[in-house]
Amino acid sequence: xxxxxxxxxxxxxxxxxxxxxxxxxxxxxxxxxxxxxxxxxxxxxxxxxxxxxxxxxxxxxxxxxxxxxxxxxxxxxxxxxxxxxxxxxxxxxxxxxxxxxxxxxxxxxxxxxxxxxxxxxxxxxxxxxxxxxxxxxxxxxxxxxxxxxxxxxxxxxxxxxxxxxxxxxxxxxxxxxxxxxxxxxxxxxxxxxxxxxxxxxxxxxxxxxxxxxxxxxxxxxxxxxxxxxxxxxxxxxxxxxxxxxxxxxxxxxxxxxxxxxxxxxxxxxxxxxxxxxxxxxxxxxxxxxxxxxxxxxxxxxxxxxxxxxxxxxxxxxxxxxxxxxxxxxxxxxxxxxxxxxxxxxxxxxxxxxxxxxxxxxxxxxxxxxxxxxxxxxxxxxxxxxxxxxxxxxxxxxxxxxxxxxxxxxxxxxxxxxxxxxxxxxxxxxxxxxxxxxxxxxxxxxxxxxxxxxxxxxxxxxxxxxxxxxxxxxxxxxxxxxxxx
Numbered sequence: 001x002x003x004x005x006x007x008x009x010x011x012x013x014x015x016x017x018x019x020x021x022x023x024x025x026x027x028x029x030x031x032x033x034x035x036x037x038x039x040x041x042x043x044x045x046x047x048x049x050x051x052x053x054x055x056x057x058x059x060x061x062x063x064x065x066x067x068x069x070x071x072x073x074x075x076x077x078x079x080x081x082x083x084x085x086x087x088x089x090x091x092x093x094x095x096x097x098x099x100x101x102x103x104x105x106x107x108x109x110x111x112x113x114x115x116x117x118x119x120x121x122x123x124x125x126x127x128x129x130x131x132x133x134x135x136x137x138x139x140x141x142x143x144x145x146x147x148x149x150x151x152x153x154x155x156x157x158x159x160x161x162x163x164x165x166x167x168x169x170x171x172x173x174x175x176x177x178x179x180x181x182x183x184x185x186x187x188x189x190x191x192x193x194x195x196x197x198x199x200x201x202x203x204x205x206x207x208x209x210x211x212x213x214x215x216x217x218x219x220x221x222x223x224x225x226x227x228x229x230x231x232x233x234x235x236x237x238x239x240x241x242x243x244x245x246x247x248x249x250x251x252x253x254x255x256x257x258x259x260x261x262x263x264x265x266x267x268x269x270x271x272x273x274x275x276x277x278x279x280x281x282x283x284x285x286x287x288x289x290x291x292x293x294x295x296x297x298x299x300x301x302x303x304x305x306x307x308x309x310x311x312x313x314x315x316x317x318x319x320x321x322x323x324x325x326x327x328x329x330x331x332x333x334x335x336x337x338x339x340x341x342x343x344x345x346x347x348x349x350x351x352x353x354x355x356x357x358x359x360x361x362x363x364x365x366x367x368x369x370x371x372x373x374x375x376x377x378x379x380x381x382x383x384x385x386x387x388x389x390x391x392x393x394x395x396x397x398x399x400x401x402x403x404x405x406x407x408x409x410x411x412x413x414x415x416x417x418x419x420x421x422x423x424x425x426x427x428x429x430x431x432x433x434x435x436x437x438x439x440x441x442x443x444x445x446x447x448x449x450x451x452x453x454x455x456x457x458x459x460x461x462x463x464x465x466x467x468x469x470x471x472x473x474x475x476x477x478x479x480x481x482x483x484x
Contacts, residue, residue, distance in 0.1 A: 185228060
């Protein structure tokens, strides 16, 4: 297992469909300077209280970003690539663009182990009306954040963020101070918050403190290295809040893992102190307004010593943040297909409005479901309603739902994404399947619908669709929290 794969196992939230790419050099698309977009596509909040849609060319249709932090670039191992599929009339059928540090206008050069694209987040960071993409990259012990700029032609060029040097492994976007400008959290500490808007030379408008949560394990020892798990407006004040995750394996040979989350309320005066709130222990999370009451709700994949496998819990938002009201859905019960045994936990979650009814729906990927069997892994779609998250109408997908491939076909559902790629008002699905065809991989794009989603309507993206070649491309690999 590579270091990046280990990171994925510790922290995955709101993961997008991802593309692993082979060695190829492709210039970025460029457009004239000074372009400013119309108002469409620039909102700081997405449909049904979810994160904003990524629309790099501002055509009103969401764009799909994929990543392969382990990919070989120009002969350099684990340098990393990003792949973009632009929105079109049919999800997954739009034009493609490949971006790496061998691309024109992107700073730096391919470096072994850099993992370019291993973590990315999309927001309009320079307030010009086009969505931009903040991407992490590392060299040796240092890591950086590069912003790829949106334009009428799509992503073009990039800039190092000057205040993000150090050990940045995760970047989370949002409006954390309520000024209607996109900010970026790159870690904890006095300069963990980079305030927008950002200039094209990589300068933030200011910095702010991100208090580090302190969580103890059952022996009373502090769990080190908490991570940024999810962001969204959980108290209805039009300012994004943060949810963090702390996890730590015990050393008693039981493989027991301690999981704990904390809530940091955003505001014009900065983040409040981390609070335990009503958030249950979990290993993945996403935010969306599943009951359409105006408050973002936190949807988590439960973890814990006494916890069943395959459990989703919604912690409903209130004016005070995550409140005591909950809904819990378990695989194999309450109309949710699947079984609560084995390694069936959701490791990737995303929220969107698949049926266009104004309630956030949730797509969960469980890439280890039925380990050791051919075509292991699953993805489950559950719907939001006025009463909250419900198992009614839930739909489960497996690799064989889209492919008759008889290879090992492991890790279906390693990455999931919900975004309106065709502009019809319904979020479309993207599900990664990196183990398909002996690790060549694939991504399936499926249009949203009011009723059951027909898998025969899916578009299958393969390495050849991106003009990629080579072994172990693992199309559909994951980059944590692309759009959170």
